[in-house]
Amino acid sequence: MTGKHLRRTGVVTALAASLVSVTACGGGGGSNALDEDVSRLTVMVQLLGQAPAEDGYVWRHVEEFAGVELDIDFAPASNYRDRLTTTIASGDIPALLVTDAKEPTFTQAARAGAFWDLTERIRDYPNLLPAEADLRDSMVNGVLYGVPQWSQPIRGTVMFREDWLANLGLDVPETTDELHEVARAFTEDDPDGNGQDDTYGLIMASWSPLEAVTPYAQLESWFGAPNGWGEVDGELVPSFTTEEFFEANRFLRGMVEDGLVNPGFATFDGLRWNDVFVNGEGGIIIDVSNRPRDLMNAFEQRDPGHGGDYVTATGSLLGPDGERRALFNHTGSVVAISRSAVPTEEMLDRVLSVLDRLASPEGQLLTRNGVEGETFTEVDGYAQPVQETNEDRTIQSDLSAFTLWQSGAGEQHWLPTRAAGAPMRQLVATIEAAAEVDAEHAVRNPAYPYFSEVQAQRGAQLGLIVTDARMKYLSGVISEDEFRAEIDRWFDEGGQDIVDDINELHGQAN
Amino acid sequence: MSAIAPERAVPRERPAPPAGGNARLRARLWRYRWLYVLLAPGLIYFVVFKYAPMYGVTLAFKDYVPFLGWNESPWVGTEHFERLFSSPDFPRILGNTLILAFLHLVIVFPAPIVVALMLNEVRRSLLKRMIQTAIYIPHFLSWAIVASLTYLLFALGDGPVTLLAENVFGGPFDFLSDPGWFRPMIILQTLWKGIGWGTIIYLAALAGVDANLYEAARIDGAGRLRQTWHITLPALRSTIIIMLILTSSSIMDTGFEQIYLMSNALNRDVADVFDTYVYFTGIEGGQYSYSTAVGLFKGIVGLILVFGTNWLAKRFKQSTLF
Numbered sequence: 068m069t070g071k072h073l074r075r076t077g078v079v080t081a082l083a084a085s086l087v088s089v090t091a092c093g094g095g096g097g098s099n100a101l102d103e104d105v106s107r108l109t110v111m112v113q114l115l116g117q118a119p120a121e122d123g124y125v126w127r128h129v130e131e132f133a134g135v136e137l138d139i140d141f142a143p144a145s146n147y148r149d150r151l152t153t154t155i156a157s158g159d160i161p162a163l164l165v166t167d168a169k170e171p172t173f174t175q176a177a178r179a180g181a182f183w184d185l186t187e188r189i190r191d192y193p194n195l196l197p198a199e200a201d202l203r204d205s206m207v208n209g210v211l212y213g214v215p216q217w218s219q220p221i222r223g224t225v226m227f228r229e230d231w232l233a234n235l236g237l238d239v240p241e242t243t244d245e246l247h248e249v250a251r252a253f254t255e256d257d258p259d260g261n262g263q264d265d266t267y268g269l270i271m272a273s274w275s276p277l278e279a280v281t282p283y284a285q286l287e288s289w290f291g292a293p294n295g296w297g298e299v300d301g302e303l304v305p306s307f308t309t310e311e312f313f314e315a316n317r318f319l320r321g322m323v324e325d326g327l328v329n330p331g332f333a334t335f336d337g338l339r340w341n342d343v344f345v346n347g348e349g350g351i352i353i354d355v356s357n358r359p360r361d362l363m364n365a366f367e368q369r370d371p372g373h374g375g376d377y378v379t380a381t382g383s384l385l386g387p388d389g390e391r392r393a394l395f396n397h398t399g400s401v402v403a404i405s406r407s408a409v410p411t412e413e414m415l416d417r418v419l420s421v422l423d424r425l426a427s428p429e430g431q432l433l434t435r436n437g438v439e440g441e442t443f444t445e446v447d448g449y450a451q452p453v454q455e456t457n458e459d460r461t462i463q464s465d466l467s468a469f470t471l472w473q474s475g476a477g478e479q480h481w482l483p484t485r486a487a488g489a490p491m492r493q494l495v496a497t498i499e500a501a502a503e504v505d506a507e508h509a510v511r512n513p514a515y516p517y518f519s520e521v522q523a524q525r526g527a528q529l530g531l532i533v534t535d536a537r538m539k540y541l542s543g544v545i546s547e548d549e550f551r552a553e554i555d556r557w558f559d560e561g562g563q564d565i566v567d568d569i570n571e572l573h574g575q576a577n
Numbered sequence: 578m579s580a581i582a583p584e585r586a587v588p589r590e591r592p593a594p595p596a597g598g599n600a601r602l603r604a605r606l607w608r609y610r611w612l613y614v615l616l617a618p619g620l621i622y623f624v625v626f627k628y629a630p631m632y633g634v635t636l637a638f639k640d641y642v643p644f645l646g647w648n649e650s651p652w653v654g655t656e657h658f659e660r661l662f663s664s665p666d667f668p669r670i671l672g673n674t675l676i677l678a679f680l681h682l683v684i685v686f687p688a689p690i691v692v693a694l695m696l697n698e699v700r701r702s703l704l705k706r707m708i709q710t711a712i713y714i715p716h717f718l719s720w721a722i723v724a725s726l727t728y729l730l731f732a733l734g735d736g737p738v739t740l741l742a743e744n745v746f747g748g749p750f751d752f753l754s755d756p757g758w759f760r761p762m763i764i765l766q767t768l769w770k771g772i773g774w775g776t777i778i779y780l781a782a783l784a785g786v787d788a789n790l791y792e793a794a795r796i797d798g799a800g801r802l803r804q805t806w807h808i809t810l811p812a813l814r815s816t817i818i819i820m821l822i823l824t825s826s827s828i829m830d831t832g833f834e835q836i837y838l839m840s841n842a843l844n845r846d847v848a849d850v851f852d853t854y855v856y857f858t859g860i861e862g863g864q865y866s867y868s869t870a871v872g873l874f875k876g877i878v879g880l881i882l883v884f885g886t887n888w889l890a891k892r893f894k895q896s897t898l899f
Contacts, residue, residue: 152863156643171863176644273841331733334753334841527861528666528854531845538842542754560665 099161099408105417107136109161109408111154114141119465124458125437129469132433133421141468148172155181160405162418168205168212168401171523177212182403183415186211192419194426203516204399208572213401214422217479219356221382221502221509222396223285226359228350229379231258231266242385243289243318246351250327253350268327270349271319272337275538277307277530278512280394282353283319283537288394288510289386290315296514296569303514303573304566307533307554313547314387320541333538341365356380356498363491375490382501383508393505397515428480434469435481437462449485517572522565529565532557637870650866657870666854674850674875678828680760685767686824689775690817694805696776697783709780712773723766724838728753731762754843763839767832782816783809818895825886829879851875 099109118141119126130137140161142150151166155176164182166173176182189196189211196202197215205215227239227249235258240246250268252258258266275283278295284306288294291311296303306312322328329335329349341358343349345365352358359380367374383393402422409415424430436443436450442462443450453459483499486492519526536553539545545553558566606613637657639650661667692712699705715723730738731752742750752758790808799807833852840848851871859868 148860152643152865156646158644158646172643175642175863179642179644181644275842329734331753333843334728334733336728524858524862524864524867528857531842531857535842535845542843544843 099159099405100410101162101408101414101418103411103414105135105409105414105421107138108133108163108418108421110137110139110163110165111142111150111161112139112163112165113144113147114468115144116467117464119468120461123465124442124462125434125465125469128438129425129434132430133425135421158407160407162405162408163422164213164403164405165216166213166401166403168207168399168403169518169523173403174207174212174518174523177207177403180406182212182405183409184210184212185214185404185419188415188419189214192423192426194423194430195419200511204397205401206516207518208516209576211401213403214419216398216400216402218396218398218400220396221393221505222280222355223288223383223394223505224354224356224359224380224498224501225285225382225384226344226352226354226362226378226380228253228258228344228347228377230377231350232379234258234260239379239381240384241381242389243286243387246384247318247322247327250322250351251325254325254327258350259347266347267329267349269322269351269353270329270335270340270343271332271353272335272340273333273538274337275534277305277534280355280396283316285353285383285394286319287312287315288392289384290318291386291388291390291392293512294394294510295512298513303569305533305562307537307557313550316537316540316550317547320543323541324543333542345369356502359494359498360486360491363494375488375493378494380494380498380501382498382505391504391508392510393508395509395511397512399515431480432482435466437466442466443482445482446485448482450482451485514569514573516576517569519565519568519572521561521568525561526565529557529561532560532562634869634873634876636866637873639866641866641869643865653866657867658874660867661871661874666849669846670849670851670854673847674829674831677760677763677831677850680764681767681828681831682824684764685771686821688768688772690779690813692772693776693779693783693813694809696780697809698801698805709773709776712776714773715770716774718770720770720832720834720838723770724835727762727766727839753839754841756844756847759839759844759847763835766835766839778820779813779816782813786812815895818890822883822886822890825882826879828882829875 101107101109126137138161148170151164151170152172154160154164155172160181164173168174173182186206186209189202195214197205197217202211202215203209205211205213225240225246231253232239232249235252235256237249237252238245240249246269253266253268255264257264271282275281277284284294287306292309292315293304293306295306297306297309298304299309319328323332329343340352340354341362344352344362352362359378362378363374365374366377370377383391385391404415404418409418425434432439439445441453442459443452445451452463454463483495486495532553536545536550540547540550638652638654640653640656641647641650696705696708699708728736730736733739733749733751733753736752739750739752742752750758752762786808791804794804794808829851831850831852833856836848836850837853837856840853851874855868855871858864859871
């Protein structure tokens with residue numbers, strides 16, 4: 068009885084149990100250690116779709132190009148974090164491990180010496196070296212524990228029902244005031260022309276963690292709130308202490324009060340976002356750049372041949388002061404090199420040259436797009452994938468799995484995929500043009516390069532104080548004074564320690 | 578298990594003085610060797626899968642760093658427990674957990690007994706079996722499905738139940754995010770999902786009640802309620818006590834999935850329980866030691882409850898677990 072009960076005391080004890088067995092089997096050289104010539108490379112990376120076949124077209128070509136045999140462990144992204152912990156705990160770590168540089172388990176292990184410090188060495192490999200600001204993002208308080216990965220710098224996108232705009236004779240909004248007006252018209256002026264009051268403007272979801280590209284953070288950034296952290300008089304402060312943050316939320320609360328936002332937004336599951344947009348319940352979504360494409364595909368299924376008539380998109384909106392600001396999308400993901408599998412500096416250099424080769428312009432093209440003429444053809448700077456046989460489709464899906472462990476943080480030398488159909492290409496072009504403008508007005512998070520122990524320990528739980536209070540404020544459950552009191556509570560219950568810690572790290576870095 | 582046969586046999590062959598204890602033990606072991614062989618798989622199962630993993634609780638007294646491993650991670654004594662007890666979240670989480678546990682005990686626990694008694698009164702066995710099958714079904718649905726159904730039915734604005742409630746009682750109903758509705762919703766879900774399944778054990782106990790007792794009571798002029806009170810309920814009493822002791826062990830397990838799926842920004846003040854806290858601090862924050870400490874604390878409270886309930890049952894001269 069006792070044993071049974073204690074074992075059921077939670078996920079963690081069960082995890083602990085599995086760790087015992089793992090540590091028991093692990094240790095020693097292990098199967099992931101490389102030979103001295105680095106003729107084989109062991110990799111662990113997350114996987115979103117289907118795992119590629121080991122003797123498949125892409126795998127063979129990449130091996131041939133890299134000049135090493137690849138032994139890749141594709142781990143499902145859904146429990147990658149668990150896999151990371153068990154792998155690191157086992158001691159038998161693959162030569163290359165893809166991870167967020169500030170994942171606590173990884174950072175602890177890296178500090179204990181499990182992974183190579185690449186801070187200086189990275190400069191010898193031009194293909195692997197990103198811009199200085201991106202490099203700092205991938206570091207943990209000034210130390211680089213892995214080769215930085217490329218990430219899309221701007222992801223924020225606002226999407227609208229194009230047919231509703233046309234019905235009402237409205238243009239795509241450019242400012243937050245115009246957004247309010249369009250949302251009002253979508254709610255009150257019967258945009259679908261069915262004579263019923265059955266629509267609302269903006270569809271918001273409950274998904275709202277701090278320091279992510281959420282609809283809430285985007286709206287706040289348009290009003291001038293910083294990206295996660297901002298610099299005020301030389302001190303770093305969380306965005307939710309700024310007046311712009313409150314101004315943005317006052318604006319959004321006003322929209323909620325006027326009935327321009329879906330009523331159950333505080334519990335609305337982001338997975339249903341597309342459904343209510345396509346069903347014609349709401350007409351505006353603030354999210355990221357891949358959603359408009361999904362929406363267009365959904366409309367195309369409903370109304371074949373006219374999918375392009377329903378969706379349009381834009382990037383950031385101008386704030387009340389007429390300024391443009393867009394959230395910079397930080398990822399800080401790195402390809403870490405383990406010291407247990409790669410024990411000597413000579414081997415490390417060999418591994419880095421393999422990565423450098425894969426990150427070269429030819430390497431990027433091969434791993435992202437494949438072979439010109441065989442897997443894609445170039446059309447106007449885009450890659451038109453060859454998708455004639457089932458084998459072709461397997462190749463395309465294999466390519467998408469391979470991109471996830473790509474480094475190549477410097478310049479982008481691969482071709483984006485050419486969308487099918489003119490309306491989709493038009494949409495993609497609109498989004499890309501908006502992203503290009505936004506990139507010039509990107510707001511970075513100045514605290515991103517820092518890893519605060521206090522924040523790692525308490526940040527998630529404390530963050531709920533702020534995000535919950537924001538939701539309550541927007542829903543009209545609490546007043547602005549009570550909202551500010553909750554922010555004070557964040558400081559009292561440990562937030563002040565986080566602020567102090569981040570500022571100490573900031574002081575050391577400068 | 579080992580007590581079944583030997584106990585009766587031993588007294589008859591106890592001529593040897595206590596001095597020969599060792600030899601006697603060996604003789605006994607040999608004599609009942611096949612019984613011990615039968616016992617072995619069960620014992621091994623418990624040692625390997627239930628007792629050995631308990632070594633894992635040492636994690637709660639260490640500062641576990643996965644890379645350093647089990648043995649290398651430094652000992653920190655009761656630091657994690659001090660942090661838990663001094664945490665501003667602690668009173669709220671303990672309160673929420675206890676309130677939910679109490680509601681489970683007074684509402685969810687007796688519900689299957691009531692339903693079993695009612696089913697017992699159904700005369701037509703076909704109808705009875707149909708009802709039984711129908712109320713078992715929700716047990717086989719996962720919490721994810723139960724939660725999605727709830728979200729659909731009780732959604733603000735367009736949920737059918739919400740609309741019905743608003744039309745009947747007037748005024749807006751915010752079942753999903755109003756903190757006041759959180760506990761009723763959790764209890765409602767638990768009842769819906771578990772009530773049918775819970776009746777099985779009581780119905781089995783009821784099937785064993787001697788029909789002659791009812792007949793005798795009827796001859797004495799007892800009505801339906803009298804029969805239930807004086808025959809059915811006493812017949813169920815020992816089952817109820819055992820079930821109560823078993824339930825008290827898991828009472829602190831408020832069900833991570835259910836709570837996690839039903840909590841949101843607006844009701845988290847009443848929804849946060851130990852299970853979700855362990856998830857947010859431990860798994861999200863990578864603090865395995867701290868969350869193990871929280872889990873261990875919860876386990877100890879559960880253990881105290883089991884022994885406490887068992888002790889109470891003994892005091893009242895009821896059948897007990899051990």
